[in-house]
Amino acid sequence: MPRRSAIVALLASACLLAGPVRADTLKDALASAYTENPTLEAARAQLRATDENVVIQRASGLPSASTSGTYTEFLKQNSASFIAPDRSLSASVDLTVPLYQGGAVRNGVRAAETRVEAGRADLRGTESMIFSQVVAAYMDVIRNEAIVGLSANNVQVLEVNFQATSDRFEIGDLTRTDVAQSEARLSVARGNLQSAEANLITARERYVELIGKAPGELAPPPPLPGLPTDVDTAVQIALENNPDLIAALERAQASRYDINVAGAGRMPTVEAFSTGGYQNFLGTLSSPTTPEASTTAQAGLRLRLPLFQGGRVSARERQAQANSQAALEQVVATERAIIAQVRGAYSTWRAASAIVLSSQSAVDAASLSLEGVRAENTVGNRTILDILNAQQELLNAQVELVTARRNAYVAGFTLLAAMGRAEARDLGLADYGPLYDPAVNYDRVRGNVWDWSQDEDPVTQSARTVDIPAQDAEIPRTTGLEQ
Numbered sequence: 001m002p003r004r005s006a007i008v009a010l011l012a013s014a015c016l017l018a019g020p021v022r023a024d025t026l027k028d029a030l031a032s033a034y035t036e037n038p039t040l041e042a043a044r045a046q047l048r049a050t051d052e053n054v055v056i057q058r059a060s061g062l063p064s065a066s067t068s069g070t071y072t073e074f075l076k077q078n079s080a081s082f083i084a085p086d087r088s089l090s091a092s093v094d095l096t097v098p099l100y101q102g103g104a105v106r107n108g109v110r111a112a113e114t115r116v117e118a119g120r121a122d123l124r125g126t127e128s129m130i131f132s133q134v135v136a137a138y139m140d141v142i143r144n145e146a147i148v149g150l151s152a153n154n155v156q157v158l159e160v161n162f163q164a165t166s167d168r169f170e171i172g173d174l175t176r177t178d179v180a181q182s183e184a185r186l187s188v189a190r191g192n193l194q195s196a197e198a199n200l201i202t203a204r205e206r207y208v209e210l211i212g213k214a215p216g217e218l219a220p221p222p223p224l225p226g227l228p229t230d231v232d233t234a235v236q237i238a239l240e241n242n243p244d245l246i247a248a249l250e251r252a253q254a255s256r257y258d259i260n261v262a263g264a265g266r267m268p269t270v271e272a273f274s275t276g277g278y279q280n281f282l283g284t285l286s287s288p289t290t291p292e293a294s295t296t297a298q299a300g301l302r303l304r305l306p307l308f309q310g311g312r313v314s315a316r317e318r319q320a321q322a323n324s325q326a327a328l329e330q331v332v333a334t335e336r337a338i339i340a341q342v343r344g345a346y347s348t349w350r351a352a353s354a355i356v357l358s359s360q361s362a363v364d365a366a367s368l369s370l371e372g373v374r375a376e377n378t379v380g381n382r383t384i385l386d387i388l389n390a391q392q393e394l395l396n397a398q399v400e401l402v403t404a405r406r407n408a409y410v411a412g413f414t415l416l417a418a419m420g421r422a423e424a425r426d427l428g429l430a431d432y433g434p435l436y437d438p439a440v441n442y443d444r445v446r447g448n449v450w451d452w453s454q455d456e457d458p459v460t461q462s463a464r465t466v467d468i469p470a471q472d473a474e475i476p477r478t479t480g481l482e483q
Contacts, residue, residue, distance in 0.1 A: 024217065026135065026138050027222070027428065027431075030135075031429050033131070034436075036463050043122065045458070047119040047120065050115060051116055051119075051441055053112040053116075054116060055449075057109045061105035062449060064096050065094065065096075067093045069092075070089070071087070071088075072088045073086070073087050074088070084285075086282075088282065090279040090280070092275060093275070096271055100270040102266075103264050103267070108257070111258055112254075114251075114253050118247040118248075118254065119247075121243040121246040121250060122244075123438060124243035124246075125244045131413075132414055133210055135221075137211070138207065138215075138221065139410055140203040140206065143406040144203045145475055147199070147200075147399055150398050151192050151196045157391060158185055158388075159186060161186075161387065165178050166182075174384065178383070178385075181384055181385050182384060205470075209465065213468065214469070224412045226416065226426075227412055234343075234415060234419055238338050239335065244337075248335075249331055251330070258323065262320040265309070266306055267306075269304045272300070272301055273299065273301075273302055274297070274299040274300075276297045278295050279295075345414045349408060349411035349412045349414075352404055352407040352411050355400070355408070362401070363401050365397075366394040366397045369390050370390040370391055374390075424436075
């Protein structure tokens with residue numbers, strides 16, 4: 001019976017990692033997060049807000065028109081005036097066409113367009129971050145389910161062992177010390193099972209937070225494609241594709257345009273203008289020879305040449321230069337961080353992959369060791385404590401194996417994310433429906449010059465999780481524990 005329990009424990013570990021035949025997949029979880037995660041939805045909305053800056057900047061270079069109307073009651077007239085109306089109605093129309101603004105509009109639009117590109121890179125980075133968190137949460141659930149299964153099986157084995165030790169004590173074959181050792185190890189195992197169940201509940205709640213639904217039976221994750229053969233290749237790919245670095249470079253370029261915008265404040269501006277007016281005294285003029293209504297019209301050019309502005313322009317230009325310097329330094333800081341992240345993730349992935357192999361060997365060896373210790377115990381060459389230690393070594397090796405498998409997969413995905421290869425388009429999420437295209441909104445709004453254009457009031461897109469029941473530590477019955 002103890003030997004069969006040890007074999008069941010080993011099979012449980014393998015089955016838990018292999019997953020059931022019909023189960024939720026990692027791709028399902030990623031697709032759900034892609035459409036339901038509020039952090040990702042907020043990032044998309046923020047990018048749409050950034051798109052509008054292009055329209056706002058371009059509006060400064062477009063014609064503007066306004067009209068005004070005035071109704072006046074003359075309560076007391078000038079006694080020297082020959083025209084003493086009681087009331088009047090006037091209206092005017094003004095049209096202004098900017099002709100030259102020192103390059104402020106052109107550079108402002110370029111800065112806004114560049115920041116749109118930075119925003120798109122930020123959105124890519126947010127996708128990668130969310131997907132990395134989803135992969136970690138997915139693997140945490142699988143790992144903790146395996147650990148709970150192994151811990152529960154360990155408790156069952158120790159309960160059988162404790163009962164057998166007690167029975168042998170009753171017939172005088174073992175001492176009270178042997179019974180106490182078995183009981184102590186069983187109590188520790190029960191406590192470890194409680195901790196494992198708590199960790200599983202925490203992992204499942206994290207899964208709900210990120211994905212928006214409770215985890216069911218989780219299938220094994222697919223192999224990670226495109227992992228680099230060496231760290232230098234990984235770094236090179238990351239420096240070309242990492243969205244955070246791309247965003248930093250775009251912001252640095254935008255900051256250069258900001259310098260030109262600030263400097264344009266000392267340049268002359270030229271605009272064309274036209275004004276039309278209408279006035280009607282509404283039949284209240286005292287002079288019958290004076291017309292009741294009149295119209296006016298003017299048109300011309302207006303030149304504004306700044307002479308002195310108290311140092312404001314220079315201060316804004318220096319401020320923009322300082323901000324540009326900060327943006328340039330941020331590029332280097334981001335590059336350093338990416339290099340360190342890629343090298344660290346590559347090292348962790350390689351180490352975890354090696355640990356998987358060594359842990360598998362440790363499980364095989366510990367299983368054989370436990371079997372041998374039990375056999376030797378039957379002929380009096382091993383003590384009960386030796387059996388307990390061998391059982392604990394097997395459990396430790398099994399837990400180390402499932403943990404190493406989790407760590408290797410998460411580290412590999414983190415490496416892909418740092419290389420810019422862990423986004424929706426890379427993960428095949430187009431199979432679940434059209435992917436979000438930020439260019440659609442940009443193309444929709446960039447040419448819109450109508451002041452009365454409005455979108456519908458925003459509503460929450462992500463599903464709430466308050467109605468999802470609190471998670472428990474139950475293991476799916478089809479995981480193979482009962483086989």
